[in-house]
Amino acid sequence: MSYTHYPAYDADIRNAIRYERLLAVKALIPLAMVTVVVVAYLHYH
Amino acid sequence: MNLGNARVDVAWVLIALVMIGALPLVTGLYQYVLVIVHFARLHYGRCEPWLPRTAILIPAWNEAAVIASSIDRLMRLDYPRDALRIYVVDDASTDDTPLVVQAKAADYPGNVIHLRRQVGGEGKAQTLNHGLAQIMNDDWMQALLIMDADVIYERNSLRAMTRHLADPKVGAVTGYIQEGSRPGNFMTRFIGYEYITAQAAARRAQNVIGAVACLAGGAQLHSRANIEAVGGSIDTGTLAEDTVTTFKTQLAGRRVLFEPHAKVWAEEPGSIRALWKQRIRWARGNVQVTFRFRRVWFRPRRAHRLGSLSFGAIWFSVFLLPVTLLVASAALVALYFTDYELSRTAFHALWIINVIVYVFITGYSLVIDWPIGRRVWRQGIMFPGIISLTIMVGVVFTGLVVWLFRHALATIDIGFGLAGVHAVVLFTYAWLSASMGAAYLAKMVERDSGPGKYLSIVLLYIAGYGSLLCAITLTAYMKEFRKAEATWEKTEKIGNVSVPM
Numbered sequence: 001m002s003y004t005h006y007p008a009y010d011a012d013i014r015n016a017i018r019y020e021r022l023l024a025v026k027a028l029i030p031l032a033m034v035t036v037v038v039v040a041y042l043h044y045h
Numbered sequence: 046m047n048l049g050n051a052r053v054d055v056a057w058v059l060i061a062l063v064m065i066g067a068l069p070l071v072t073g074l075y076q077y078v079l080v081i082v083h084f085a086r087l088h089y090g091r092c093e094p095w096l097p098r099t100a101i102l103i104p105a106w107n108e109a110a111v112i113a114s115s116i117d118r119l120m121r122l123d124y125p126r127d128a129l130r131i132y133v134v135d136d137a138s139t140d141d142t143p144l145v146v147q148a149k150a151a152d153y154p155g156n157v158i159h160l161r162r163q164v165g166g167e168g169k170a171q172t173l174n175h176g177l178a179q180i181m182n183d184d185w186m187q188a189l190l191i192m193d194a195d196v197i198y199e200r201n202s203l204r205a206m207t208r209h210l211a212d213p214k215v216g217a218v219t220g221y222i223q224e225g226s227r228p229g230n231f232m233t234r235f236i237g238y239e240y241i242t243a244q245a246a247a248r249r250a251q252n253v254i255g256a257v258a259c260l261a262g263g264a265q266l267h268s269r270a271n272i273e274a275v276g277g278s279i280d281t282g283t284l285a286e287d288t289v290t291t292f293k294t295q296l297a298g299r300r301v302l303f304e305p306h307a308k309v310w311a312e313e314p315g316s317i318r319a320l321w322k323q324r325i326r327w328a329r330g331n332v333q334v335t336f337r338f339r340r341v342w343f344r345p346r347r348a349h350r351l352g353s354l355s356f357g358a359i360w361f362s363v364f365l366l367p368v369t370l371l372v373a374s375a376a377l378v379a380l381y382f383t384d385y386e387l388s389r390t391a392f393h394a395l396w397i398i399n400v401i402v403y404v405f406i407t408g409y410s411l412v413i414d415w416p417i418g419r420r421v422w423r424q425g426i427m428f429p430g431i432i433s434l435t436i437m438v439g440v441v442f443t444g445l446v447v448w449l450f451r452h453a454l455a456t457i458d459i460g461f462g463l464a465g466v467h468a469v470v471l472f473t474y475a476w477l478s479a480s481m482g483a484a485y486l487a488k489m490v491e492r493d494s495g496p497g498k499y500l501s502i503v504l505l506y507i508a509g510y511g512s513l514l515c516a517i518t519l520t521a522y523m524k525e526f527r528k529a530e531a532t533w534e535k536t537e538k539i540g541n542v543s544v545p546m
Contacts, residue, residue, distance in 0.1 A: 003211065008123070009094040012201065013208075016306045020084040023413060027081045030408030037404050037441060041397065044442040 056387050059380040063391040066373025066477060070402040072362035075355075077409050079250035086253045088302055093211035096124060096204060097187035099266075100180045101131045104172035106165060108194035109141040111312070111542075115194055116149045116157060123200045130185070131157045133194075134176040137165025169262075170279045170286040181277055189267045196263040197225060197310045197542050205307040206266040216271035216299025217291070218307070219257065220264030221245060223417060225310030227543035231424070231502055232320060235510040236313040238421040238428065241410045248303035250359070256350035257301040258360060259288045264309045271299055283337065284531055285330025292338055295349040312542045317488045317501055321517055328521030329531060335364055367481060367519040374477035381474055392474060396440040403429060403437065430480060430509025436473050481516040483508035488516075 101119060105112055112133065119131055131153075133146045143161060150157040162175050173191060180186050188210055190203065198220075206218040221244055224237035244261070251257045265287065274297045280289040294301050314320040335342075342360070344352040362369075373395065380388035407425050411418035418425065427434070439446045472479075487504035490497050505513060524531075 003093045004096050004125075005094045006096070006123075006204070008201070009208070012205065012306070013089050013092065016205075017084070017087060017089060019306070020087060024081050024084050026412045027409060029412050030077075030405045033404050033408045034401055037400060041400075041441045044445045 056380065056384045059376045059383060060387065060391045062376035063373050063380065063395055065369050066395055067398045069362040069366050069369055070398050072358050073406060074402045076247055076250035076359060077406055079253040080246050080409070080413070083249040083253055088209055088212070088215070091212040092208040095207055095211040096128055097207055097210060098128045098185055099124075099130075099188045099190055099203065099207065100186040101129065101190045101192060102173060102176045102180065103131065103133045103192055103194050104136060104169050104176070105133050105138065105142055105146070105194045106136040106172070107138045107140045107142060109138070109145050111195040112142060113145050113149060115197060116146075116153070118197050120153055120156065121200065122198060122203050124203050126156060129156055132176045132180060133157065133159055134172050135159060135161045136172045137162050168281065170281040173279045173286070174281070177272070177278055181272070187269055189269065189272055191262070191265045191267070192309075193263040193311065195312045195542060196222070199308045199310075202264070202307040202309055203266075206264075206304050209302050209304060210266065210268045213270070214300050215302055216268055216274070216294040216297065217260055217301045218266045218304050219248070219260040219301070220307035220309045221303070221305045222261045222263050222309055222311050224313045225542035226312050226315065227541060230315055231505070232315050232317065233313055234421045234424045235428070236320070237417055238410065238425040239510065241414045241417055241421075242406065245305060245414050246410060247359075249305060251356070252303050254350055254353060254355045254359075255300070256295060256353060256356040257291060257303055259285075260291045260301060262287045263311050264307065265290070267294075271297075274299065283330050283333040284326050285334050288330060288334045289337070292334065292341070292351065295351050296341070298348045310542050317491045317505060317513065320513075321488050324514065324517045325521050325524065328518045329525050331364060332521060332525040335360075367515040367522075370477040370481070370515060374475050374479075377474040378471065381471060388474070393440060396436060400437045400441055424510070427506055428510050430512060431507050432476055433480065433509055436476065480508045480512035481519060484513035484516040487513065
């Protein structure tokens with residue numbers, strides 16, 4: 001198996017890893033939304 | 046026998062049945078929790094910049110409207126052209142497909158090969174096998190990409206997939222199919238949102254588990270070793286040849302990966318009836334796969350993760366979703382007549398879980414793929430349908446909604462007695478099941494134009510796209526169990542995919 005090190009390879013990998021890490025951080029957004037709903041439920045129910 | 050105790054026991058059994066309706070919700074939430082930790086289970090550490098000689102296999106039946114642009118886009122991939130061969134297997138097309146492909150073969154000599162089946166219509170798997178036999182004849186091919194004729198690849202997508210095949214433990218890689226119809230309509234936008242949940246999210250979760258349910262038919266890359274290991278051909282015994290190949294790959298001890306950054310764009314059905322036809326085929330295929338691999342479920346093995354509890358729970362939460370909804374709402378109605386107060390508690394518990402899962406999944410789905418999400422966010426919010434959304438609002442803001450309801454009725458001077466209240470309660474209890482009936486009605490009344498067209502859209506928004514998918518699955522069960530004739534009907538494509546460069 002011979003590899004062809006094309007110029008964008010490292011950048012592609014780096015960007016993909018960064019995107020996946022950012023996705024974990026972005027989970028805070030729906031988590032905040034759920035918190036708002038639960039607070040509203042406790043307040044208005 | 047103590048009738049009082051028996052009544053209490055029945056009530057608790059009914060509550061347990063109601064909560065069965067929460068199982069798919071909890072499993073759905075579990076998948077999204079797995080998405081959060083996807084970054085910790087990436088395969089990039091074992092990737093290499095490998096650009097193998099890749100045979101691209103495209104089954105085509107009457108694809109004249111789309112095949113030329115697909116081939117042109119493949120030839121513009123960021124990939125060495127001498128490492129690409131495109132085999133278009135023309136399944137006895139009756140339109141201009143042969144002429145279009147032959148013209149492309151002349152434009153790209155040595156890169157495009159036109160294969161023709163004289164007798165067609167047997168199915169996609171047979172068509173693929175016709176091309177596969179030709180490809181496996183010599184040892185040129187190192188990797189095989191199977192795709193659909195309408196699918197458009199982004200320039201870096203193929204190399205984003207091939208890098209994983211540098212790891213010999215990986216047998217196949219699938220890309221991220223996105224809905225690409227432009228300008229599109231309500232249906233393609235619902236599908237666009239569905240694909241964020243079913244692909245971008247669910248397949249990331251499957252990466253974390255280590256078992257992938259299905260290689261997308263429009264973007265599946267196999268190593269040569271894997272094709273040989275699964276028998277050198279595509280299974281023709283089911284309507285879900287992609288899923289069978291996926292399972293066989295993993296059962297043979299090779300990994301299947303989802304590469305979310307290999308983006309491809311596909312044209313999806315633009316009407317309820319077209320979606321129904323396509324998804325009945327998929328759902329019947331899943332029924333066949335579930336029974337065919339019955340010895341795999343919930344039996345953990347070292348060689349693969351298909352038998353893990355996580356994967357089984359995810360598979361069956363989708364497969365049995367309509368059944369769980371029917372059971373939950375039937376139990377709620379039965380509980381209403383057995384113990385009204387308990388029925389209210391059970392209903393409340395079920396729907397508050399529903400609200401939390403809905404808010405988290407919808408919010409996260411939209412940020413997982415915001416470029417698509419900003420286009421389909423309305424359909425994401427409307428996914429459960431207007432009535433289910435109203436119930437959710439009522440569950441969260443019960444006091445407020447009751448107050449508003451009373452004042453509204455008093456203002457317009459309409460009496461709404463106890464009987465009316467109980468009718469509303471029973472309706473909401475039955476809605477989990479009834480929504481599937483409303484979705485089925487949307488399909489039945491749909492017409493290409495006139496009142497039927499608009500009525501079907503209104504009904505779909507009332508019932509919800511999720512209920513439509515459940516109704517399709519339920520119909521597929523029935524067709525499969527009464528052994529209805531299974532035909533491979535192609536989804537009509539008109540070539541309206543637009544891809545950002």
